Amino acid sequence: MPELPELEILVSNLRDRVKDKRLGRPIIINPRVISGDPNLLEDRIIKDVKRRGKWVLISLDKIYLAFHLRLNGYIFLLEYREPDDYDCIILPVDGEYIHFGDPRRLAQMKIVNEIESLIEELGVDPLSQDFTLEYLSKSLKKKRSNIKTFLMDQDIISGIGNTYADEILFLAKINPTRPCQSLDEEEVKSLYKSIKDILEEALKLGGTSTEEFTNLISRDKSFEPRVHRREGEACPICETPIVMIKIGGRGTYYCPKCQR
DNA sequence: AGTTTGACCCGGACGC
DNA sequence: TGCGTCCGGGTCAAAC
Structure with a gap:
């Protein structure tokens, strides 16, 4: 179960790998963990990847993609492999694939228009200057x-x-x-x-x-x-x-x- | 309104 | 072996 340090590292490395790349057509396997319309993701450029609390936040053109792994969620960036039993969605990124899933289906993926709707209630980040x-x-x-x-x-x-x-x-x-x-x-x-x-x-x-x-x-x-x-x-x-x-x-x- | 409890979900551990 | 039961964990909603 990833917490701040694990997510911070994941986000930093994911950013290095996918920033400025274009998303392909998502392969939706289990829509239950998804809110918003994943079809909106196709063809958008990944402008940045950030962390907000335990959320992984991907800025696209005009919209945002957010992941929360909860307890058992996962994010893998791989060359193509067949979806496994727990994959919920696969996002093609310029020849590679983000596999997002969770065996217990508690993880969440959200597509939102405004970042505020996601993060407004979150408290201060303990690594930021605001945490005094x-x-x-x-x-x-x-x-x-x-x-x-x-x-x-x-x-x-x-x-x-x-x-x-x-x-x-x-x-x-x-x-x-x-x-x-x-x-x-x-x-x-x-x-x-x-x-x-x-x-x-x-x-x-x-x-x-x-x-x-x-x-x-x-x-x-x-x-x-x-x-x-x-x-x-x-x-x-x-x-x-x-x-x-x-x-x-x-x-x-x-x-x-x-x-x- | 603040705090506590329950639901969510299901793999894995455990017991019979 | 195989089936049933119970637990855990982060977050949100419902109950207190």
């Missing part, structure tokens, strides 16, 4: 929920999912069940730094190696989660066994000693 300590601090004061849920709220900060939320809280030494408003000034600073540090580290390392969801990330190394999905394993700092609890229905991993 003050913004984080003010947002925390407004929220009544726990800190884990806060980090995953795309309307406040866009791009953090379950994996990096756990990793950020571990680095910041903050217990995931803590109410947002209970964090003191030092903890907010620590959280702010941890958000940036974890995301930047993951970006540098080519993201977390999960199930293959793209061929647009080549990695010789990868980000290794310290606590996420490591229930029962020793905490890398104090060797206390990592604990798993549910927060908002999501598996949440933390060290009960380091994160009080």
Whole structure:
């Protein structure tokens, strides 16, 4: 399940490969994940490829094409191969083909006229200049929920999912069940730094190696989660066994000693 | 209005 | 082996 770092790399590499190229006639296999009219894509030039939160956003002439991979979606850029069982649409790009699909059909592809309709509710990008300590601090004061849920709220900060939320809280030494408003000034600073540090580290390392969801990330190394999905394993700092609890229905991993 | 829960979906893990 | 059941995960809608 790709989050901000993985998508950032995917987008950057996809841009290098398809910018200024022309889309051919789309091969539609499963329209269920598509909203808007995919036939509008034919013959449009790809002007740019960007990321907005976890969205992959392709600017065309006058219209936009957007992908969200959710949990199991994928984007491959390949020479032609027969559609497989999970492909939803194949977009020809100048002799190559973007295969977009999802075995569980939760991923989405949208064709929109205005970018605003897609992104207006998204919160600030944690890697952008707009993400300041003050913004984080003010947002925390407004929220009544726990800190884990806060980090995953795309309307406040866009791009953090379950994996990096756990990793950020571990680095910041903050217990995931803590109410947002209970964090003191030092903890907010620590959280702010941890958000940036974890995301930047993951970006540098080519993201977390999960199930293959793209061929647009080549990695010789990868980000290794310290606590996420490591229930029962020793905490890398104090060797206390990592604990798993549910927060908002999501598996949440933390060290009960380091994160009080 | 803010927060929590359920639906969406289906492969894979697990149990019988 | 094979069938049935249950879980997970991000996001949105519905319920609280």
